[in-house]
Amino acid sequence: MKHIIGCRCVRCGSIYPAAPDITICSCGGILDVLYDYDAVKSKLTKDILCARTDHTMWRYREILPIEEDTTPRGLRVGSSPLYDAPRLTDQLGIGRLYLKDDGLNPTGSLKDRASAMAVTKAAEAGYRTIGCSSTGNAASSLAGNAAAAGIATYIFVPARAPKGKIAQLMMFGAHLTVVDGSYEETYALSKAAIEKYGWYNRNAAVNPYLSEGKKTVALEIVEQLGFKAPDYVAVSVGDGCTVAGVYKGFYDMVQLSLCDRIPRIISVQAAGCCPINTAVMTGDGWIQQEENTYADSIAVGVPRNADKAISAIRDSGGIAVNVTDDEIRAAQRTLGKTVGVFGEPAGVAATAGLIKLCEQGVIERDATVVSIVTGNGLKDIDSAILSVGEPPHSQSDLAAFERLINDNKV
Amino acid sequence: MKHIIGCRCVRCGSIYPAAPDITICSCGGILDVLYDYDAVKSKLTKDILCARTDHTMWRYREILPIEEDTTPRGLRVGSSPLYDAPRLTDQLGIGRLYLKDDGLNPTGSLKDRASAMAVTKAAEAGYRTIGCSSTGNAASSLAGNAAAAGIATYIFVPARAPKGKIAQLMMFGAHLTVVDGSYEETYALSKAAIEKYGWYNRNAAVNPYLSEGKKTVALEIVEQLGFKAPDYVAVSVGDGCTVAGVYKGFYDMVQLSLCDRIPRIISVQAAGCCPINTAVMTGDGWIQQEENTYADSIAVGVPRNADKAISAIRDSGGIAVNVTDDEIRAAQRTLGKTVGVFGEPAGVAATAGLIKLCEQGVIERDATVVSIVTGNGLKDIDSAILSVGEPPHSQSDLAAFERLINDNKV
Numbered sequence: 001m002k003h004i005i006g007c008r009c010v011r012c013g014s015i016y017p018a019a020p021d022i023t024i025c026s027c028g029g030i031l032d033v034l035y036d037y038d039a040v041k042s043k044l045t046k047d048i049l050c051a052r053t054d055h056t057m058w059r060y061r062e063i064l065p066i067e068e069d070t071t072p073r074g075l076r077v078g079s080s081p082l083y084d085a086p087r088l089t090d091q092l093g094i095g096r097l098y099l100k101d102d103g104l105n106p107t108g109s110l111k112d113r114a115s116a117m118a119v120t121k122a123a124e125a126g127y128r129t130i131g132c133s134s135t136g137n138a139a140s141s142l143a144g145n146a147a148a149a150g151i152a153t154y155i156f157v158p159a160r161a162p163k164g165k166i167a168q169l170m171m172f173g174a175h176l177t178v179v180d181g182s183y184e185e186t187y188a189l190s191k192a193a194i195e196k197y198g199w200y201n202r203n204a205a206v207n208p209y210l211s212e213g214k215k216t217v218a219l220e221i222v223e224q225l226g227f228k229a230p231d232y233v234a235v236s237v238g239d240g241c242t243v244a245g246v247y248k249g250f251y252d253m254v255q256l257s258l259c260d261r262i263p264r265i266i267s268v269q270a271a272g273c274c275p276i277n278t279a280v281m282t283g284d285g286w287i288q289q290e291e292n293t294y295a296d297s298i299a300v301g302v303p304r305n306a307d308k309a310i311s312a313i314r315d316s317g318g319i320a321v322n323v324t325d326d327e328i329r330a331a332q333r334t335l336g337k338t339v340g341v342f343g344e345p346a347g348v349a350a351t352a353g354l355i356k357l358c359e360q361g362v363i364e365r366d367a368t369v370v371s372i373v374t375g376n377g378l379k380d381i382d383s384a385i386l387s388v389g390e391p392p393h394s395q396s397d398l399a400a401f402e403r404l405i406n407d408n409k410v
Numbered sequence: 411m412k413h414i415i416g417c418r419c420v421r422c423g424s425i426y427p428a429a430p431d432i433t434i435c436s437c438g439g440i441l442d443v444l445y446d447y448d449a450v451k452s453k454l455t456k457d458i459l460c461a462r463t464d465h466t467m468w469r470y471r472e473i474l475p476i477e478e479d480t481t482p483r484g485l486r487v488g489s490s491p492l493y494d495a496p497r498l499t500d501q502l503g504i505g506r507l508y509l510k511d512d513g514l515n516p517t518g519s520l521k522d523r524a525s526a527m528a529v530t531k532a533a534e535a536g537y538r539t540i541g542c543s544s545t546g547n548a549a550s551s552l553a554g555n556a557a558a559a560g561i562a563t564y565i566f567v568p569a570r571a572p573k574g575k576i577a578q579l580m581m582f583g584a585h586l587t588v589v590d591g592s593y594e595e596t597y598a599l600s601k602a603a604i605e606k607y608g609w610y611n612r613n614a615a616v617n618p619y620l621s622e623g624k625k626t627v628a629l630e631i632v633e634q635l636g637f638k639a640p641d642y643v644a645v646s647v648g649d650g651c652t653v654a655g656v657y658k659g660f661y662d663m664v665q666l667s668l669c670d671r672i673p674r675i676i677s678v679q680a681a682g683c684c685p686i687n688t689a690v691m692t693g694d695g696w697i698q699q700e701e702n703t704y705a706d707s708i709a710v711g712v713p714r715n716a717d718k719a720i721s722a723i724r725d726s727g728g729i730a731v732n733v734t735d736d737e738i739r740a741a742q743r744t745l746g747k748t749v750g751v752f753g754e755p756a757g758v759a760a761t762a763g764l765i766k767l768c769e770q771g772v773i774e775r776d777a778t779v780v781s782i783v784t785g786n787g788l789k790d791i792d793s794a795i796l797s798v799g800e801p802p803h804s805q806s807d808l809a810a811f812e813r814l815i816n817d818n819k820v
Contacts (some may be wrong), residue, residue, distance in 0.1 A: 055465060055489070074750075075491070075493075075750050076491035076493070079465070081485070081486035081516070083485075083486070083558070087560060101516070104514060104516060106491070106511070106514060106750070106751075107750075107752070108786075108788060143750075144746075144750040144751075144752070145750060146750075147746060147747055147748065147749065147750035148493070148749060148750030149750075150497060154820070159803070163791050163792075163795060164788050164791045166795070166801060167752075167787070167788075167791045167794040167795050167798065168752055168787070168788070169801070170794075170795075170798035170799070170801060171742065171743060171746030171747075171752045171787060171794060171797075171798060172746045172747065172750060172752065173743075173746060173747035175820045176801040176802070176820070177801070177802060177803075177804045177811060177814065177820050178801050178802065178803045178804070179803075179804055179805075179806050180803055180804070180805055180806065181805075181806035185806035186806065188806065189804070189806050189807070189808060189811060192808040192811075193808060193811055196808065196812075332581065333581060333583075336554075336557060336578075336581030336582045336583060337557055337581075337582065337583035338557065339557065339558060340484070340485050340516070340517075340553075340554040340555060340556075340557035340558030340559075340582060341516075341554075342517070342554070342577075342578055342581045342582065376518075376788065377577070377578070377581060378518060378574055378577075378578070378786065378788035378789060379788060381573050381574045381577045381791060382573075384577040384580075384581060385573060385576070385577050385580075387581075388577065388580035388581060389580070391576060391579070391580060391586040391587070391588050392586070392587060392588065393569070393587075393588045393589075393590055394587045394588070394589055394590070394599070395589075395590055395591075396589050396590065396591035396595035396596065396598065396599050397599070398599060398602040398603060398606065401587060401599060401602075401603055402606075404587065410564070410585045410586070410587050
């Protein structure tokens with residue numbers, strides 16, 4: 001990979017060659033992929049991008065960590081829509097709001113970007129089996145992308161994972177183990193099993209290439225906005241890998257002179273589980289927290305990518321905001337009604353945080369904001385039903401329906 | 411609409427002007443939109459299409475029934491992936507199999523193509539409210555696309571509609587009524603209510619523009635195959651509107667010289683509800699049937715688009731095949747494991763039918779086949795869980811996991 005200098009530890013600064021199955025630094029720090037931006041700059045210009053017919057995440061391959069002759073593997077990931085949201089913009093009283101609906105990726109979440117990368121890197125390194133732990137979305141996206149690539153998966157999920165994600169995993173033929181324990185215990189078991197059996201490691205905690213896959217969401221936002229960055233980008237934060245990827249994508253685009261700045265990151269966590277935001281707010285290091293939120297995908301008490309995430313939020317001049325489960329439920333309904341986007345609880349947390357900041361008057365009235373919806377609401381129907389309640393029933397004659405409508409029950 | 415000659419009754423041949431809210435012929439027959447192909451031909455060429463940057467269904471607007479100055483409304487519909495499926499191809503022993511995953515449309519089904527059209531036509535005609543009945547997908551796609559467009563919806567679904575679709579409807583803010591009765595009774599109530607309240611009518615049974623929206627799936631297939639048609643296209647058939655649209659799309663492309671033939675349609679219905687296939691097989695007219703299948707989206711005992719559907723299947727030299735619920739469940743698991751595509755039961759029925767025909771030796775060994783997956787498996791998780799069973803649980807220590815793996819339980 002001539003366009004890559006190496007992988008640098010975000011803690012001690014050591015630099016390693018970018019082997020396809022590299023994990024963490026000997027000091028325990030996570031790694032960041034370093035690009036030779038001068039070499040990439042002439043190969044990835046605005047004109048080149050505009051002329052490109054590949055409408056997947058791989059359209060940015062010059063700034064992705066794969067070999068020049070690698071054929072990307074997995075499903076068709078990326079090019080999710082960026083919706084203009086005029087009614088919600090008015091409601092929030094800001095300049096312009098866009099929703100990036102990453103729940104429309106093949107397995108229904110932004111994690112497909114990381115999993116397509118993992119599957120591609122595993123194939124590059126010659127692995128036939130991949131292992132990971134996940135609260136659900138990383139798992140189902142790995143299982144789907146690996147099935148498409150003909151690669152086996154061993155996957156560990158905590159018992160609280162929603163049924164929709166479990167069903168996906170089983171359908172995709174993953175070797176699935178439901179761990180009777182917390183996410184932290186699930187992660188520890190996956191780590192031990194991956195070491196013992198020698199599988200390719202897709203844990204976002206230790207695999208530096210996954211953030212690189214996730215960053216494509218930011219590359220797309222810049223391109224979809226006509227090579228401009230918004231003033232703010234709102235992101236739901238759990239493990240920290242996604243927000244780190246979002247930052248990295250904007251950072252890359254600035255280095256390549258494809259946009260002029262990195263937007264301020266609005267880091268949104270659940271009030272019941274917010275170790276990263278607490279660290280940002282206090283200026284101290286992060287401390288393990290309990291996982292008290294129904295937004296399962298961001299219920300991560302021990303965030304493995306905290307170092308990268310906290311730096312990303314701070315370096316962007318970002319804002320940390322926590323939201324209650326009720327605020328998440330309200331944002332989910334608002335997004336559905338005003339934009340036609342149905343996100344899962346963790347997926348709409350970013351929008352809940354943005355709504356809260358707008359109500360508090362924190363966001364300037366002329367600001368342009370992109371809110372990323374990280375997962376599809378169909379993954380967690382039971383939560384959705386609880387949020388919206390039961391619909392009215394009617395006998396099949398018009399008179400019965402008219403009574404309902406006259407009573408304002410429909 | 412200068413490119414449109416009018417709407418012709420498929421039963422009596424009467425031609426009507428293409429008003430945006432036209433429904434059926436005075437004889438009771440359904441209408442088909444007639445294009446002036448000579449006028450369109452110079453405006454929609456291979457070169458023009460290849461240069462186009464609009465990657466939604468509206469990239470084919472010259473052959474769609476909207477005014478030249480109409481701005482399309484709704485969500486970002488279309489450009490669903492066409493996956494090459496090498497492992498399933500080998501398993502089936504045919505030349506080449508592609509899966510068109512239309513479950514990746516914004517609300518998770520092919521019906522988004524019809525609903526985006528309905529919302530656009532309703533806006534053209536100045537309506538502020540749209541009504542429809544549906545087994546679920548038409549409803550949720552209408553609700554989502556209308557929410558994006560700021561248009562109100564009144565929607566009627568039968569009590570058997572899966573929870574996932576109900577949750578979508580509620581999230582999108584539809585005025586929803588669950589009808590305690592069959593789909594036929596639900597349809598009748600929607601018809602009466604639409605007439606009484608004067609809403610725009612999105613019932614695929616009577617709105618000739620919805621097939622036109624659906625046909626874009628075929629336009630895309632032709633373009634994705636490099637302006638070629640496959641030998642066969644497998645379609646799940648319920649009401650008949652989708653298969654009619656698929657035929658129309660290929661027909662258009664042939665008229666425009668953008669492909670050389672219409673593929674033979676493999677019409678797949680559930681063995682427990684197959685009035686259209688029965689008519690095709692017997693050569694008689696269709697007769698109402700009970701709705702005995704768990705594949706809810708194609709459980710239509712009174713198919714309203716039977717006339718168009720039966721003509722489409724016959725005119726293409728098509729094959730009718732019925733599949734049991736068990737065969738649908740098996741196809742769902744096969745698609746997940748070998749292609750990484752998770753379709754809903756009705757959505758994978760087409761593939762179940764194709765598998766059956768291949769096992770029977772009906773499909774030539776060198777044939778190229780496209781199987782359309784019409785809906786996302788996440789819409790019906792309960793059925794999926796029943797199909798795949800419960801996953802194994804483990805304590806969080808490695809020894810417990812090793813026992814599972816040694817016992818072949820993972």
